[in-house]
Amino acid sequence: MRAVVSKPHLLSRIASITLGKTIGGPGASIQDHPEPTISPDEILVRVRAVALNPTDYKHIDAVSPPGCVIGCDYAGEVAQVGGNAAKTWAVGDRVAGAVHGGLFPDRGAFAEYLKTDSDLAWKIPADIDDAAAATFGVSAVTAMLTLNVRLHLPWAEECKVGQEQQQSAPAIFIYAGSTSAGLFTIQLARLAGYTVVTTASPHSFDLVKSYGANAVFNYRDDNVADAIVKEYPDIRVAVDCFSEGKSFGICDAVLKNKGGRLITLLPPAKPKYPGVEHELVMAYTLFGRSFQWLAPFGPKFPALPDDRKALARFYASLPELVSNKTVRPPPITLEEGSWDGILTGLDKLRSGKVSGGKLVVKL
Template identity: 45%
Template sequence: MMKALVSNRSIGARILKLASGKSFGKEVLVKVHTVALNPTDFKHVNVLSPQNVIIGCDYAGEVVSVGKEAQGGRKVGDRLAGLVHGGMYHDRGSFAEYLKIDGDLAWKIPDGIHGEEAATARIPAKAPTILIYAASTSNAFPDIKLAVDCYSEGNSTGLCAKVLKAAAGGKVITLLDTGKPSTPGVEYESILVYNLFGESIVWLPPIGPKFPAIPSDRTSLARLHTKLPHLVSDFKPPPIRLIEGGFDGIIMGLGELRQGKVSGGKSVAKL
């Protein structure tokens, strides 16, 4: 058995004891040591998640079981980190003591990188012509031209559009659908990070939006994970705010994110 934080619809999230399971086929079972909190976590709890699915996306932990068909050359004892689509499945989400993942959809944490750092890892864009806007999340890096709006709420997309207008126009990439642009010379394009897992997605069935599987995105993510251990040595983690209290601390931390109380850093909890 394991503890996990699951959705409880509009009431919020609650801690349950669930079967911990084991790895099958292409899966690897990870003992989760550290998780990072994101706005998408409480948004799934508030609106998107079915009842009693496991919440949480970012994680770092240790392999305890490897399926016979698992890819990536994983071994028991390997330290892994990555991202999963928490808030959609009853057997998969990072806010749990154990997590099942596809073996090639995680990256091996090199020596010298702590779990708290690995759980927050983002590789910044290096091109000098890109603006990445993230408001109070930890995904902001100062550059200019193509704009990537990692916040995609309030007036964030409009602010990006104004920057591009001053630079003779361009495109704003958003993580949420923010409507049509009103700024001349600027276009918006919405992407969904969860397409990277190569699975179709349906939110709020039967009336919610549907997103088809994109196998090529999964291939790209698996390829990236083979390179991350070599790139992460150049990674400078955001300011980390360590949350005490395990699962109870995660519930508190999600509440603080929901209320806009976290700014300029990343909330991280140990399990």
């Protein structure tokens, strides 16, 4: 089968991390690659569309060992069903989800076929196309992991859609609300009854409000944190959906009056103020397997069974949540070029040319 496969070796990856740029030429290419073999608990998926994430190019540039299939977010149709999975899946079913791309030779999404645990995928409703379905991958499940698992907010299927928000509703601060992760986090937090305060560029103000934000501030303003605290002085929880540069400092400044907890999507800086705690979340812990980056020297991450249960629960509820538009996909930009479009789109992400939506490639 065709697949986007990683090429770099350990020394070039370490150099890329150290110097902050790609060393040794392109880190991945489109190759012929062995088709995955499934276990009784897995399904084989013929991939029809993929969504692109920053984690994809970061794996290419620095994390992926040689010979790994890149890519996490996918939509397609079931091509083969393991014996234990036949109760819930049949050949031809439309399916979508996320896989742990970039670290294994047989699990990435940027391939003609991928394999996944049968309970860690969701059935696409008839009125949802593949491009939209592919966006409910890393960004969506990271929002769920952050809010429902780490912060213990009510789950989306437990919430009443359209219920009137109480004036006393607690506020949550979401940095970078116009990112895909931000838009999903806004929706799930608003469903849980929170007042959502976020940041974005002025041209995205209407976008984030249409997804449920109660208030939005320009992240470029020098006094943005002070402006937020003035209007919302009791914020105790925050989610940094950018997690680079000045975002940590702004989030800490929003939390400094009351102390509180900041969830980050990349390794956080040291908190700037006493009483503020930082915690990193990674969607990869949702797949229930231990893993290591930059083996044999890099950090190891244990299997977290409760995270895996959370992903199975979220994807079991997602068909209804999507059908009744309780949770909506982010705005979609189709990247032309099929397989070549994957690498072109990742270059756009790498250079910061994508905002306010999700790049999707149809294969």
